[in-house]
Amino acid sequence: DTGVSQNPRHKITKRGQNVTFRCDPISEHNRLYWYRQTLGQGPEFLTYFQNEAQLEKSRLLSDRFSAERPKGSFSTLEIQRTEQGDSAMYLCASSLDGAGDGYTFGSGTRLTVV
Amino acid sequence: AQSVTQLGSHVSVSEGALVLLRCNYSSSVPPYLFWYVQYPNQGLQLLLKYTTGATLVKGINGFEAEFKKSETSFHLTKPSAHMSDAAEYFCAVSEMDNNDMRFGAGTRLTVKP
Numbered sequence: 001d002t003g004v005s006q007n008p009r010h011k012i013t014k015r016g017q018n019v020t021f022r023c024d025p026i027s028e029h030n031r032l033y034w035y036r037q038t039l040g041q042g043p044e045f046l047t048y049f050q051n052e053a054q055l056e057k058s059r060l061l062s063d064r065f066s067a068e069r070p071k072g073s074f075s076t077l078e079i080q081r082t083e084q085g086d087s088a089m090y091l092c093a094s095s096l097d098g099a100g101d102g103y104t105f106g107s108g109t110r111l112t113v114v
Numbered sequence: 115a116q117s118v119t120q121l122g123s124h125v126s127v128s129e130g131a132l133v134l135l136r137c138n139y140s141s142s143v144p145p146y147l148f149w150y151v152q153y154p155n156q157g158l159q160l161l162l163k164y165t166t167g168a169t170l171v172k173g174i175n176g177f178e179a180e181f182k183k184s185e186t187s188f189h190l191t192k193p194s195a196h197m198s199d200a201a202e203y204f205c206a207v208s209e210m211d212n213n214d215m216r217f218g219a220g221t222r223l224t225v226k227p
Contacts, residue, residue, distance in 0.1 A: 004157070033215075040123075042204050042217030043158070056214065091157055099146050099208035099215050100165045105157035 004106035006092050012112045013082055020078045021109045025094030032075050033103060034067055035091040036060065043091055049075060082113045116141040116207045120218035128226050133177075133192040135221045137205030140186065147188040148206040148215070149179055158204060164188065175199070200225045 005024040013019050025032050031050050035043035046065070048056045051072035061067075064082075069075040079086055089110050093103035121136040139145055146165050150158040162173025169181040175198075179190045188205060202222050208215040 006157075040219070042118075042206075042219050045214050045216070048214075058214075093158075099148075100163075102148060102160040102163050103158075103215065105150075105159070107155075107157045110155070 004092055004094055004104050006090075006106035006109050008109055009107065010110050010112075012114060015084060015113055016081055018078065018080045019082055019111065020076055021090055021092075021111075023075045023077070023092030023106060024073075025075070025092070026104055027073075029094035029096050029104070030072075031095045031097065032069055033093045033095075034075070034077050035093065037089040037091055037108070038087075046077075079111075082111075084113045087111055087113045115214075116145060116209045116216050118205050118207050118216055118218035120203075120205050120221050122221055123219065124222045124224070126224040126226060127195045129197055130194050133190070133195045133199065133223065135190040135203050135205075135223065137179075137188045137190065137218060138186050139188060139205070139207045141207055141209055143209050146208040147179075147181060148208070149173065149177070149188075149190050150204045150206060150217075151175075152202045152204065152220075161190070161203075195223075195225045197225050197227065199223060 007022045033048045034046040037043045049069040064080045067077045089108045091108045093105045095101045117140045119138045148163045149161040152158045164181045172178045177192045202220045205218045
C-alpha cells in the first residue's frame with residue numbers, strides 16, 4: 001500500500017491554458033474524491049466517484065472542470081482555459097466505502113496560474 | 115447541509131502544555147466527525163474519527179476528542195504538546211456516510227519551546 005499518489009506536485013501555467021492532474025488511489029479503495037484548498041481555508045468538495053461512476057459534483061465544479069475515472073482505477077481532473085482564481089491546492093482522497101472509514105489523502109497538486 | 119466551525123484560526127501553546135482545539139458542528143442527522151492534520155505542502159492525515167459508540171475517541175500521536183451531542187462539539191485535546199505537533203488541524207463532518215465531507219477553515223497550532 002503506497003497511499004494515494006498525485007502528479008504533478010506543482011504546476012505553473014499561463015492563464016487560458018489547459019491543465020490535467022492525475023490521482024492514483026489506494027488500489028482496493030472504491031471511492032475517490034477531489035477537493036480544492038485555497039490558502040488559509042479548509043478543503044472544499046469538488047466531486048466524487050464510486051468505481052468509474054461520477055456520482056456527485058459540487059456547484060464549485062464549473063463547466064471548465066472535468067473529472068474522469070476510467071476503469072475505476074486512477075482519476076484525472078482537467079481544467080480548461082485556466083483562470084487566476086483556479087490557483088489552489090487540488091487534493092485527491094480515496095476510501096474503501098464511505099466517509100465512516102475516513103479518507104486517505106494524497107499530497108496534492110499545487111496549481112499556480114500566472 | 116452539514117457544516118463545521120473551528121473556533122480560533124491560530125492557537126499557540128508552550129511545549130508540554132495542554133492542547134485544546136475547538137470544533138462545533140451543525141448536522142440534521144447523526145454525524146460522523148473527524149480531525150485531520152496537515153503539515154506544510156502535504157495532504158491531510160486522519161488523526162481520529164467518531165462514527166458511533168464511545169464518545170471519547172483516541173487517535174494517533176496522543177490526541178483524543180470527545181463527541182458531545184448536547185453541545186454539538188468535537189474538541190481535540192492532547193495533554194502535553196510536542197514541537198512536532200505544530201501544524202494545521204482541520205475538523206470535518208459527514209452526515210451518516212454520505213459523500214460530501216465538509217471541513218472547517220482550520221486551526222494553525224504553534225508550539226513554543
